[in-house]
Amino acid sequence: MFYSIMSGRSVHSVLVGLVCLALASAICCSSVGSSNNIMCLESERHALLQFKQGLVDESNALASWKSEKDCCKWRGIACNNQTGHVITLDLSYSYDANLDSTELRGEISHSLLELPYLNYLDLSYNDFGGMIIPKFIGSVSQLKELKLADANFSGPVPPQLGNLSNLHTLDLSRNTFVSFENIEWLSHLSSLRYLNMSHLDLFEAVNWPQSLSKLTSLTELRLSWCNLPDVNLRSLSFINSSTSLQLLDLSRNSLNSSIFYWIANVSSNFVHIDLSSNQLEGGIPKGFQNLYSLELLYLGANKLSENIEDSVKTLSCAENTLDTLDLGFNQFWGSLPDFTRFSNLRELILLRNQLNGSVPESVGQLSSLEHLYLSWNSFTGVITESHFLNLSRLQALLLSSNCFSINLSSDWNPPFQLTYLHMSFHKLGPAIPKWILRQTNLRVLFLSNASLSGSLPNKFWDLFSGLDYLDLSMNQIHGKLPNLSSTSLGHVNLSSNLFSGALPTFSPMLIRLYLSNNSFSGPLSSLCAMQAPNLEYLDLSKNLLSGELPNCWMQFQELEMLNLGKNKLSGKIPSSLGNLQGIAILRLHDNNFSGELPSLENCTRLLMVDLGNNNLSGKIPPWIGQNLTNLVILGLRSNEFNGIIPFSLCSLAAIHVLDLSHNNISGGLPHCFNNITSLANDTTASDFIVELVWKGIEIEFGENLDSMRSIDISSNYLIGEIPPSIASMTELISLNLSTNKLTGKLPEDFGNMKMLESLDLSRNRISGKIPTSFASLNFLSVLDLSHNNLSGRIPSGTQLQGFNASQYMGNLGLCGPPLTQSCPGDGTVQDDGIARGTEIHNKEQVDDGLISLGFFISALLGFVTGFWIVCFSLLLKTSWRYAYFRFLDNAKDWIYVKSKAKVRRTLQR
Numbered sequence: 066m067f068y069s070i071m072s073g074r075s076v077h078s079v080l081v082g083l084v085c086l087a088l089a090s091a092i093c094c095s096s097v098g099s100s101n102n103i104m105c106l107e108s109e110r111h112a113l114l115q116f117k118q119g120l121v122d123e124s125n126a127l128a129s130w131k132s133e134k135d136c137c138k139w140r141g142i143a144c145n146n147q148t149g150h151v152i153t154l155d156l157s158y159s160y161d162a163n164l165d166s167t168e169l170r171g172e173i174s175h176s177l178l179e180l181p182y183l184n185y186l187d188l189s190y191n192d193f194g195g196m197i198i199p200k201f202i203g204s205v206s207q208l209k210e211l212k213l214a215d216a217n218f219s220g221p222v223p224p225q226l227g228n229l230s231n232l233h234t235l236d237l238s239r240n241t242f243v244s245f246e247n248i249e250w251l252s253h254l255s256s257l258r259y260l261n262m263s264h265l266d267l268f269e270a271v272n273w274p275q276s277l278s279k280l281t282s283l284t285e286l287r288l289s290w291c292n293l294p295d296v297n298l299r300s301l302s303f304i305n306s307s308t309s310l311q312l313l314d315l316s317r318n319s320l321n322s323s324i325f326y327w328i329a330n331v332s333s334n335f336v337h338i339d340l341s342s343n344q345l346e347g348g349i350p351k352g353f354q355n356l357y358s359l360e361l362l363y364l365g366a367n368k369l370s371e372n373i374e375d376s377v378k379t380l381s382c383a384e385n386t387l388d389t390l391d392l393g394f395n396q397f398w399g400s401l402p403d404f405t406r407f408s409n410l411r412e413l414i415l416l417r418n419q420l421n422g423s424v425p426e427s428v429g430q431l432s433s434l435e436h437l438y439l440s441w442n443s444f445t446g447v448i449t450e451s452h453f454l455n456l457s458r459l460q461a462l463l464l465s466s467n468c469f470s471i472n473l474s475s476d477w478n479p480p481f482q483l484t485y486l487h488m489s490f491h492k493l494g495p496a497i498p499k500w501i502l503r504q505t506n507l508r509v510l511f512l513s514n515a516s517l518s519g520s521l522p523n524k525f526w527d528l529f530s531g532l533d534y535l536d537l538s539m540n541q542i543h544g545k546l547p548n549l550s551s552t553s554l555g556h557v558n559l560s561s562n563l564f565s566g567a568l569p570t571f572s573p574m575l576i577r578l579y580l581s582n583n584s585f586s587g588p589l590s591s592l593c594a595m596q597a598p599n600l601e602y603l604d605l606s607k608n609l610l611s612g613e614l615p616n617c618w619m620q621f622q623e624l625e626m627l628n629l630g631k632n633k634l635s636g637k638i639p640s641s642l643g644n645l646q647g648i649a650i651l652r653l654h655d656n657n658f659s660g661e662l663p664s665l666e667n668c669t670r671l672l673m674v675d676l677g678n679n680n681l682s683g684k685i686p687p688w689i690g691q692n693l694t695n696l697v698i699l700g701l702r703s704n705e706f707n708g709i710i711p712f713s714l715c716s717l718a719a720i721h722v723l724d725l726s727h728n729n730i731s732g733g734l735p736h737c738f739n740n741i742t743s744l745a746n747d748t749t750a751s752d753f754i755v756e757l758v759w760k761g762i763e764i765e766f767g768e769n770l771d772s773m774r775s776i777d778i779s780s781n782y783l784i785g786e787i788p789p790s791i792a793s794m795t796e797l798i799s800l801n802l803s804t805n806k807l808t809g810k811l812p813e814d815f816g817n818m819k820m821l822e823s824l825d826l827s828r829n830r831i832s833g834k835i836p837t838s839f840a841s842l843n844f845l846s847v848l849d850l851s852h853n854n855l856s857g858r859i860p861s862g863t864q865l866q867g868f869n870a871s872q873y874m875g876n877l878g879l880c881g882p883p884l885t886q887s888c889p890g891d892g893t894v895q896d897d898g899i900a901r902g903t904e905i906h907n908k909e910q911v912d913d914g915l916i917s918l919g920f921f922i923s924a925l926l927g928f929v930t931g932f933w934i935v936c937f938s939l940l941l942k943t944s945w946r947y948a949y950f951r952f953l954d955n956a957k958d959w960i961y962v963k964s965k966a967k968v969r970r971t972l973q974r
């Protein structure tokens with residue numbers, strides 16, 4: 066599920082294509098109807114045919130260009146009905162599943178210059194194969210509208226386009242590889258009213274605010290997702306021109322608050338402003354006080370922080386016009402003022418801020434309100450029926466995770482019928498309130514952690530047969546699940562309840578199923594009967610499931626995450642798991658699986674494999690290193706794997722957590738640790754981690770995961786020396802090689818692993834001195850070198866002397882502080898105050914296993930649950946404009962921009 070440029074493009078093409086098809090056919094029809102007697106001119110007909118020759122038209126979309134004589138009747142052509150001159154050329158591609166059509170490709174012929182009255186040119190959504198936008202288009206001088214969106218152009222945009230003085234519409238959006246060094250030429254387009262350059266990389270276009278300020282006719286500007294460089298405040302102070310801008314979309318860039326100054330100066334006619342997903346700080350600027358026509362204001366997913374009362378005061382000029390106010394995912398604080406003056410408000414999005422105080426009852430007077438999002442704040446007080454008195458149009462209500470109590474009578478008859486209700490993390494139970502059971506239009510219902518207990522009402526599944534999303538996790542609901550195959554459930558989370566019995570059959574529309582931490586029992590064989598071709602996530606962990614895994618995994622081709630950990634499953638791991646080519650997370654840990662691993666060499670997208678605590682045996686297969694090159698986490702602990710560590714494991718360039726502990730592994734450590742680049746180089750922050758985070762782990766965890774770098778091969782039968790290459794893992798944070806049979810000396814430059822916080826080499830046969838480089842392990846907080854054959858003086862360095870003597874014990878030859886044994890030649894025993902002082906501290910940390918792998922994996926587990934709470938609710942595939950969705954988009958953007966930048970770099974080479 067990598068958000069590649071391709072997939073974005075094709076989805077978009079389909080949507081917009083449909084619209085364009087309608088447009089194109091309208092144009093065709095009108096030309097047929099209007100030009101009965103006016104025929105097209107021979108010279109223009111000739112020019113069009115020449116233009117067609119340059120194109121590759123695989124699906125014969127231009128068939129009418131052959132069959133018809135009159136070029137005014139050709140597909141995509143419109144002529145002036147008086148003069149017969151061609152004025153419109155619209156060959157935008159529109160996907161039509163029935164027509165089996167394909168995009169136009171090929172060249173764009175100069176012959177367009179022989180259409181002197183052409184004023185409309187649309188070649189959007191075709192595939193010009195990375196061609197540069199031809200310069201000569203700048204000479205098609207009558208052009209009023211030029212649309213080249215999403216047509217696979219690349220390279221610099223020719224400044225000649227600046228000659229199109231009649232142009233009022235320019236759409237270059239979604240040509241990923243088009244670049245701009247300079248957009249000064251844009252400022253010559255004095256008639257321009259509409260400009261869309263969304264999804265283009267404008268990072269180099271440093272002067273964009275200056276250039277665009279000169280476009281005095283501009284009413285609509287779309288620069289979403291453009292990697293826009295920050296605005297330089299000083300250069301902005303010289304801008305004093307004013308445009309007619311009404312619509313401004315600068316969402317999904319990394320702009321800081323300086324942009325506010327530009328906005329406040331550039332126009333006061335704004336109707337629609339979208340600045341969501343940027344880096345804005347501070348409050349809503351005073352410049353917004355004059356926006357008397359403002360209808361939509363999107364400021365979600367920034368870092369804005371202001372007393373909400375002040376923000377609302379600033380916007381009071383728009384009290385009669387404001388339709389949508391999105392301040393979600395910011396740091397607004399204070400208590401909500403009276404909103405009743407904003408009588409047209411349809412969407413009020415305040416979720417994920419730091420708002421407190423009680424929610425004013427006057428909210429219930431906003432009779433136009435359809436969307437009210439107050440989740441994830443610190444509101445107090447009581448929510449009562451009067452908060453909803455006149456909200457008869459309300460469709461989406463998000464109240465989860467606040468500090469208020471909810472006092473709505475179970476018999477309440479609300480004035481609304483919701484499609485979306487989110488009241489998680491509030492005490493609603495023990496039974497689901499009756500008024501909720503009357504909301505039978507619900508498509509999304511989240512009642513996680515709502516103190517629900519007992520069993521679900523009999524009619525529950527019938528009442529809500531239209532549900533797509535259902536989250537009842539973290540309650541005390543018990544009972545068995547009926548057959549759910551005739552529901553339309555796509556996303557189900559019932560984890561952490563008391564459900565029991567066999568797994569039911571789910572709807573064929575199932576996409577994500579989380580049933581973890583219940584008491585479901587019995588075999589999994591019913592899975593094979595489940596027709597759920599779109600299933601992406603399946604989490605059945607922490608149940609009582611038993612028996613063998615069925616071998617029918619090939620029917621779940623979309624599966625990305627499979628977690629069956631902590632059950633009583635046994636037998637061999639079935640080979641059909643190897644057919645899951647898209648699987649990224651595979652967790653079968655804490656079961657009784659035995660036998661050898663089947664080949665997973667085709668599962669090349671795996672990011673995490675956790676098979677710990679089973680009875681798996683055989684050798685560690687070499688394909689893990691050869692083929693699973695994206696692996697970030699590999700957990701094989703506590704099994705019966707034997708044989709040597711395959712050399713190929715060093716090819717796991719993205720590995721962050723490698724746990725082979727408690728097995729029967731023998732042989733030496735591989736001499737290729739220097740190849741594990743993710744542990745050698747902190748700049749290799751890999752895309753895979755982003756994807757892993759994206760797939761299953763809470764967002765804030767992302768950065769932390771990147772700093773989790775751990776190797777644990779303890780409790781095996783390793784022999785030989787610790788290879789010097791180990792020291793190249795300069796980013797490693799935890800290393801545990803204890804309880805093996807390692808011999809020889811420690812590598813001299815061991816201390817190069819300067820990020821080490823935890824090091825356990827105890828219970829081996831390591832000899833020689835502790836290298837002096839140990840003294841530079843400044844972050845070390847857990848150290849155990851006990852029970853080896855080390856000798857000589859413990860190098861001095863506060864860190865090393867700070868450990869408890871027991872961490873060095875069982876090495877007969879060691880001497881010097883913190884040991885009481887003095888080294889030969891030393892006078893008296895030194896009083897090691899430091900060591901005693903920190904004794905307890907260190908002991909605790911060892912007992913905690915603070916940096917051990919178990920910690921990593923369990924943290925991960927915790928975060929997978931956390932993900933559910935935060936992210937599941939975000940992944941809504943509705944056409945509604947959820948603030949949630951945009952927040953997540955932000956992360957997606959990052960992947961997008963990142964991969965885009967990478968490709969560009971390769972292109973330049």
Ligand SMILES: *[C@@H]1O[C@H](CO)[C@@H](O)[C@H](O)[C@H]1NC(C)=O
Nearest residue numbers: 098099100101144145146147
């Ligand atoms: C010719 O075109 C103009 C403008 O497009 C339109 O207003 C007019 O009705 C058309 N005349 C005929 C005869 O179709």
Ligand SMILES: *[C@@H]1O[C@H](CO)[C@@H](O)[C@H](O)[C@H]1NC(C)=O
Nearest residue numbers: 070071074192193194195217
């Ligand atoms: C764009 O053109 C390049 C070069 O021909 C081609 O490899 C690529 O697949 C095209 N991209 C899209 C999205 O069509």
Ligand SMILES: *[C@@H]1O[C@H](CO)[C@@H](O)[C@H](O)[C@H]1NC(C)=O
Nearest residue numbers: 203204224225226227228250
């Ligand atoms: C078009 O623009 C280019 C570059 O901006 C300029 O050099 C050229 O003189 C212009 N041509 C005409 C016909 O205006």
Ligand SMILES: *[C@@H]1O[C@H](CO)[C@@H](O)[C@H](O)[C@H]1NC(C)=O
Nearest residue numbers: 214238261263287288289314
């Ligand atoms: C123009 O940009 C917006 C983003 O602001 C985008 O959603 C839209 O699809 C673009 N328009 C076209 C015609 O591509």
Ligand SMILES: *[C@@H]1O[C@H](CO)[C@@H](O)[C@H](O)[C@H]1NC(C)=O
Nearest residue numbers: 640643644663664665666667
């Ligand atoms: C991997 O894929 C190849 C090609 O699709 C196939 O021939 C091979 O059998 C697959 N291997 C496994 C172990 O599934």
Ligand SMILES: *[C@@H]1O[C@H](CO)[C@@H](O)[C@H](O)[C@H]1NC(C)=O
Nearest residue numbers: 666667668669688691692693
């Ligand atoms: C696994 O990697 C090996 C060695 O790189 C390669 O020969 C083999 O084709 C790969 N298998 C698959 C299914 O990609």
Ligand SMILES: *[C@@H]1O[C@H](CO)[C@@H](O)[C@H](O)[C@H]1NC(C)=O
Nearest residue numbers: 712713714715716737739740
């Ligand atoms: C380690 O890297 C070197 C050079 O980068 C390469 O030649 C070698 O094959 C790699 N070894 C393994 C086991 O990946």
Ligand SMILES: *[C@@H]1O[C@H](CO)[C@@H](O)[C@H](O)[C@H]1NC(C)=O
Nearest residue numbers: 742745746747748749750795
């Ligand atoms: C670390 O990674 C960066 C970027 O990938 C690379 O330029 C640099 O050479 C690497 N350094 C080492 C020591 O491998």
